[in-house]
Amino acid sequence: MEFCDECGSMMKADDGLWVCGSCGYEKPKGDASDYTITEDQEVSEIIESGGGTNGLPTTSAQCPNCDNDEAYWYMQQIRSADESETRFFVCTECEHKWREDDH
Numbered sequence: 001m002e003f004c005d006e007c008g009s010m011m012k013a014d015d016g017l018w019v020c021g022s023c024g025y026e027k028p029k030g031d032a033s034d035y036t037i038t039e040d041q042e043v044s045e046i047i048e049s050g051g052g053t054n055g056l057p058t059t060s061a062q063c064p065n066c067d068n069d070e071a072y073w074y075m076q077q078i079r080s081a082d083e084s085e086t087r088f089f090v091c092t093e094c095e096h097k098w099r100e101d102d103h
């Protein structure tokens with residue numbers, strides 16, 4: 001389900017586009033914001049499709065698996081659109097993956 005950016009009406013899927021039934025506004029489907037991936041996507045797919053983990057930003061975070069202190073990170077929405085996004089880390093050394101709020 002998608003709503004028009006212009007007038008807020010419900011949009012219809014039309015051949016790779018969302019088309020507003022009310023004002024005719026069109027936008028491409030699947031324009032996710034940077035580093036936001038959906039629940040059914042795995043980070044490995046992002047890494048593979050993005051030309052390696054170079055596609056993800058890195059930050060200083062301690063890996064619980066190998067004690068490396070640098071990790072790639074990305075945002076992932078867990079449930080519905082009104083749930084807040086959770087930050088995930090992927091260790092640059094061992095590729096261990098963990099959630100920011102895991103303790």
Ligand SMILES: [Zn+2]
Pocket residue numbers: 004005006007008009020021022023024025
């Ligand atoms: Zn519209």
Ligand SMILES: [Zn+2]
Pocket residue numbers: 063064065066067068091092093094095096
């Ligand atoms: Zn690690």
